[in-house]
């Protein structure tokens with residue numbers, strides 16, 4: 189019995205790896221992908237997703253283009269980490285596959301209604317989800333599980349206080365948090381400790397398959413960026429970790445029931461995740477790195493069931 193997955197993405201390098209993981213998992217049925225600006229601009233993200241799906245023979249999966257910019261803020265990007273196209277050094281084969289006519293909020297609502305109880309995995313800023321929830325409030329009850337990569341309870345990765353996805357569109361995060369949709373938050377704090385170097389990544393995904401070799405080619409830009417910035421090469425695995433949490437929660441080493449509010453100011457605190465009273469959000473605190481690596485091996489190296 190497979191679970192319908194809807195993936196919302198600002199397809200950069202780690203998004204692409206996460207999408208490949210979902211396509212490979214035998215108990216996951218990717219029923220649609222929506223795109224928005226984040227790591228790179230929306231149209232580039234849409235091209236990345238269409239080319240990625242077509243390159244692995246999954247061109248039938250519908251792609252819905254979404255927000256070109258945050259609800260209120262000026263757009264930001266992460267080209268220094270993901271490269272000018274968002275896929276680092278990788279050039280995927282051109283494809284005739286294009287986005288559907290329907291925009292992302294319409295597409296997400298359509299897929300949730302067609303697949304009630306679906307898992308939604310948010311890998312970029314939450315602009316599309318906020319627009320969807322504001323336009324189609326019935327979606328709140330139709331989503332089975334919303335897994336969000338975003339936020340930082342400790343040090344952020346854009347500012348001292350904020351992680352990229354939440355920093356990019358804090359108002360959208362506020363809309364999603366206040367909607368009451370049940371969500372699992374995979375914050376930067378849980379991801380930053382998973383630092384696979386080239387050898388560890390090669391051991392996890394191998395290069396016996398096209399997809400394993402593609403993951404290593406995708407991550408090479410990040411290895412070089414991290415080596416330049418921090419003096420040590422490691423892969424960007426935030427979105428793959430969030431996807432792993434959505435597919436196999438056994439990779440979670442620690443989590444807690446909590447509640448967060450979003451700092452909306454224009455101060456240095458913009459996009460900070462503020463611990464709040466009450467619960468209702470499943471917040472991941474730590475990842476079992478061995479379980480995560482073994483999931484990658486199961487998906488990329490061992491034959492899928």
Ligand code: RIB
Pocket residue numbers: 198200201202203226227266311312313337345351352353376426427
């Ligand atoms: O902070 C990490 C997140 O920002 C990831 O989703 C990465 O792809 C970027 O979008």
Ligand code: CA
Pocket residue numbers: 197198199200202203226227311312427
């Ligand atoms: Ca992302």
